[in-house]
Amino acid sequence: MSNDVKFPPKPKRTKLKIKLGITLAVLAALYTVALTTTGFEVRPSASSAWHTLQRIFIAPLFDADTRAAFPELVGYMLETIAIAYAGLSIAAILAIPVGFLAARNMTGNNLSYIGKGILNAIRAIPELIFAIIFVAAVGIGPYAGVLAISINSIGMLGKLYAEVIETIDMSKVEAIKASGGNRVQAMWYGVLPQVVPEFSSYAIYRFEIDVRASTVLGIVGAGGIGFPLLLATQQRNWEDVGMILYVVVIFVTIIDIVSGKIRNKLV
Template structure:
């Protein structure tokens, strides 16, 4: 019995050229990267050997004396994330309706809405926080605004996708029966989308807790303020304590949110 490999897939000339072109582009990207990045390895090694003893053992022996203070700041962080994501979950609803083409009724408006929402999403939270610290001063309120605006982009986009996937037969049937817009909204659309909306909002809260831990670095309240001071004072055992609290709290919130979301949907 003769054995042979299956015949090779034939590729057209066009796709061959395309593949060669992509490989070349990637190769050039890497050559450019490694040619122009400047890392002074002798300095890195030198710094590492002199800093290692000062940083790493300290990091793993957290300063328990400051545990109370750190936990208090972490609670403030959670408050910031909570208020911010709840505000976003509400603001994103009308925006989601505008950006869903079966709701706004016009492809142009929907596409424009999606563009705006993606645009908002492109700003990292901490850059928004810088803007709001300038506007309302270095308070937790600035952090809340940053979280609220940053989350609105993502939630609005997700809401719009949910709205576009709903069963429109229900809406049509209600329209045919003479229901007005508000009745259609509350009895035809909202019941279909509530579980997904809630699930996404809770998921976003989970992300926001993580995001708001660093906002304090630019003065927007929460545990980030302590990160900033620990870094400036090179107090690595404080940093260890902060890190420990962040890891524990974020893990707990992740598990809780996964549990709740599984119950909702």
């Protein structure tokens, strides 16, 4: 018996190489035509990038007129925080039933798919799109921002809530039912004590995100400090832009520090 192993012949790749070469040649020709026939004109700026950065980050600290606007900007920022808080308060409550609906160990696979489908549909749409829709529906102002923040936050909080519910210890729930407790008692004494701390932690973390999102929503007329930022940018008032950014950074930093300490105590 011969020990020689016969391998099948290697497939010919000549045709594949020819097709690949033709494709690359066509793409190269198209890019060459596009680059040679398209006009690229860059309009020079009246000021350099370094000068603009100085006006944004350094000039506001020494310009008296810009510093005088600080209290007004703080008011706009407080409005932004209020929008985020109101939107989160609505979302944190409404996300609970949706989260339970999306949890497999609470409703089963069929209803869980429905709940997760709702949450996926909400998360697929950015809050900026929701803000544009609600501004057109209810008009310019903080109310549209609150609605946009609340709807968008439901999608994220509902998903996080569902994941928390799916990881709870079901033996406690079964023990309450076995001792004669009904479904409501099992939910109240077996499920909620396990999920409330993490629900609160996620809600606080979402509040930090909503504050940043509310800053952007003002650009489309949803209230808050975003509109003054947009107006200053369009008018090239870089000193005002810098002062607004300072206000945003200060408040966001304070919120991050405070919320971080609260989350550490909850979890």
